[in-house]
Amino acid sequence: MGPRHGASSDRVSGWLWEVKDPKDVERVLTARLTRGDGLPGFGHQIYKSGDPRADCLLDMIMAFGRDSPFLEVIPELRAQGQALFGLSPNIDFALASAQRTFNFPQDAGKVLFCTGRMVGWIAHALEQYETNAQIRPRATYIGDRPR
Incomplete structure (x- = not known):
């Protein structure tokens, strides 16, 4: 987990605090666009037409965050x-x-992200132990190997 994956909610929180009221939204986002800043928290490399995880969580927030x-x-x-x-x-x-x-506390986004991923991480680790093969390798390991 790093700034691009999992900890990105920190970057979102950074600009989100500029928005106090619905009337602030257009001004804050237009200023980012004018400066050439990106919009952390929007867009996804895989989910081009919308992130279904975000849609589901936002629907739940709208339903349970009444106050x-x-x-x-x-x-x-x-x-x-x-x-x-x-x-x-x-x-x-x-x-x-x-x-x-x-x-929620300041780092809650990262914690929630990791909590949601833990089951998958554990499942991958168990599968790797069982098959003695790395799952989804995306790079070549060049460090020392155990003997």
Whole structure:
């Protein structure tokens, strides 16, 4: 896990705090666009037409975050992210939104991301032990090998 995968919700939280009210959304996003800044939390390399994980989590946030004023901001952020950047929210936006809606601690997005991945990581490790083969290798290991 690093700044591009899992910890990206921190970058989303960084700009998200500039948005206090639905009326702030267009100004904040337009300023990012004008500066040539990206929009962390929007767009995904695999989910080109929208991240289903984000959609599911955002629906749950909208259903259970009844007392949070941030709920008024989420639909406008989704609409303006699409209108100005042509991008849909991804899981990092949804995690940062959960953090903001429910007043979770600062690093909650990363923790929630990792918690959701743990079962998969453990399953991969068990499968690798069982088959004695690396799963989904994407690079060549060049370090010392055990003898």
